[in-house]
Amino acid sequence: MISLPPYITSPIYPNKPQNPNNLRKTRPPAPPVSNSDHYHTERGLQFDAGDTFFRRESATGRDLGVLAAALHKKTHHSLRVLDALCGCGIRSLRYLIEADADFVWANDANENHGNVILSNLSQISRGFGENRRWVVTHCDANAVMADSFVHKEYFDFIDVDSFGSDSSFLRPALNALRFGGLLYLTSTDGYTSGGHRPQHCLAAYGAYLRPMPYSNELGLRMLIAGAVREASVLGYHVVPLFSYYSYHGPVFRVLLQVKRGKLPNNSHYSFIGYCNKCGNSQAISWDRLGQIHCPCNLNVPGSLLVSGPLYTGPLHSATYLAEMLNLAEQWGWTGNGTGKDLEKLLKQLIDESDPKLPFGFIKLDELASRAKIDSPPLLTMMSALHKEGYATSRSHIASNAIKTNCPMAECIRIGRELRQC
Numbered sequence: 001m002i003s004l005p006p007y008i009t010s011p012i013y014p015n016k017p018q019n020p021n022n023l024r025k026t027r028p029p030a031p032p033v034s035n036s037d038h039y040h041t042e043r044g045l046q047f048d049a050g051d052t053f054f055r056r057e058s059a060t061g062r063d064l065g066v067l068a069a070a071l072h073k074k075t076h077h078s079l080r081v082l083d084a085l086c087g088c089g090i091r092s093l094r095y096l097i098e099a100d101a102d103f104v105w106a107n108d109a110n111e112n113h114g115n116v117i118l119s120n121l122s123q124i125s126r127g128f129g130e131n132r133r134w135v136v137t138h139c140d141a142n143a144v145m146a147d148s149f150v151h152k153e154y155f156d157f158i159d160v161d162s163f164g165s166d167s168s169f170l171r172p173a174l175n176a177l178r179f180g181g182l183l184y185l186t187s188t189d190g191y192t193s194g195g196h197r198p199q200h201c202l203a204a205y206g207a208y209l210r211p212m213p214y215s216n217e218l219g220l221r222m223l224i225a226g227a228v229r230e231a232s233v234l235g236y237h238v239v240p241l242f243s244y245y246s247y248h249g250p251v252f253r254v255l256l257q258v259k260r261g262k263l264p265n266n267s268h269y270s271f272i273g274y275c276n277k278c279g280n281s282q283a284i285s286w287d288r289l290g291q292i293h294c295p296c297n298l299n300v301p302g303s304l305l306v307s308g309p310l311y312t313g314p315l316h317s318a319t320y321l322a323e324m325l326n327l328a329e330q331w332g333w334t335g336n337g338t339g340k341d342l343e344k345l346l347k348q349l350i351d352e353s354d355p356k357l358p359f360g361f362i363k364l365d366e367l368a369s370r371a372k373i374d375s376p377p378l379l380t381m382m383s384a385l386h387k388e389g390y391a392t393s394r395s396h397i398a399s400n401a402i403k404t405n406c407p408m409a410e411c412i413r414i415g416r417e418l419r420q421c
């Protein structure tokens with residue numbers, strides 16, 4: 001653990017506090033304003049990104065993490081956070097100020113980030129002894145989590161904002177988390193989720209992925225499946241509270257609640273089949289392995305692609321997302337201007353949470369090509385599906401795609417009828 005430098009005295013404060021928690025804090029000292037190129041403001045908080053890896057575009061991912069952490073604090077009245085790969089420490093700062101975390105452990109393996117992290121966190125009084133609010137370390141994230149496990153100093157919320165498809169963090173993170181705690185995971189490996197490195201995917205997440213039209217949704221399911229598998233080894237199971245794909249990167253983020261007990265029978269951990277010939281998707285249970293065929297019975301060799309095992313259940317909890325949206329509204333993070341995007345995203349995720357909707361989505365371009373028609377307008381297609389009794393929603397992952405429980409052959413018929421009107 002490294003010691004903290006003396007506080008810097010020049011006053012700085014969030015330009016415009018947008019979260020009521022900000023107002024409860026005493027005015028903190030500021031990071032020194034030396035190189036303005038590196039200075040950023042996020043949700044009214046100023047910080048220095050220095051030469052660390054920092055993406056402005058990941059702000060929504062940070063918003064979602066902060067909302068979840070704040071909800072945890074509100075319901076459990078305590079919040080101990082590990083920001084395991086903290087970069088410049090922006091998340092740690094936001095968990096402290098906005099989520100009102102009692103304690104945040106900011107860790108980044110790169111020692112060169114030390115001064116930047118310290119100066120950012122120095123906006124919050126560090127505290128001493130029992131009242132210590134934060135620490136900074138420069139260890140391998142797995143060492144911090146293993147140490148916490150050994151000393152039984154569990155966390156309520158662990159944020160693993162890692163690069164690529166490094167799944168080595170999963171087991172130590174699960175061990176270092178309190179039961180009922182929240183694990184916020186990241187993967188940035190779109191190549192693997194795209195089915196282009198199945199052997200690598202197998203090694204990282206225990207799933208063999210083939211290229212499928214909704215591969216970015218499979219990226220989320222692959223990440224959850226990796227956690228399902230690791231949790232199961234320890235006798236736990238995980239429940240996804242939200243899953244978020246962002247094309248910047250790309251980045252796949254999932255928030256999981258870790259619970260006691262082995263995988264329930266309806267664990268949604270199975271295989272996904274997609275028929276290149278007819279475009280239909282199906283879930284394939286373990287006991288059907290070896291007897292798989294597509295209902296279209298076209299039996300074209302190689303037409304049925306199978307990926308898995310993957311998580312095939314709901315990507316989000318609608319109730320939980322509604323609480324996040326409610327909190328975002330209370331904090332003024334929704335509405336016109338910058339709030340519009342977060343509000344739109346949360347509402348889309350809520351729509352996607354309809355339990356009648358299966359995994360995957362249908363791109364309207366694929367539908368149009370199969371039906372040999374011009375692409376039907378998305379809202380018209382959704383309304384026609386609703387009228388025929390099917391569940392449908394947009395997908396936050398692909399703008400011109402629909403999620404639906406309507407089989408592809410029926411979608412083609414409905415699309416053609418719409419074009420004949």
Ligand SMILES: C[S@@+](CC[C@H](N)C(=O)[O-])C[C@H]1O[C@@H](n2cnc3c(N)ncnc32)[C@H](O)[C@@H]1O
Binds near residue numbers: 052
């Ligand atoms: C994606 S960046 C973090 C960005 C930051 N969370 C944010 O929101 O701006 C990943 C960070 O992980 C650090 N890192 C890489 N491998 C690590 C490891 N094994 N343990 C701890 N930190 C690591 C890198 O130095 C880098 O700063």
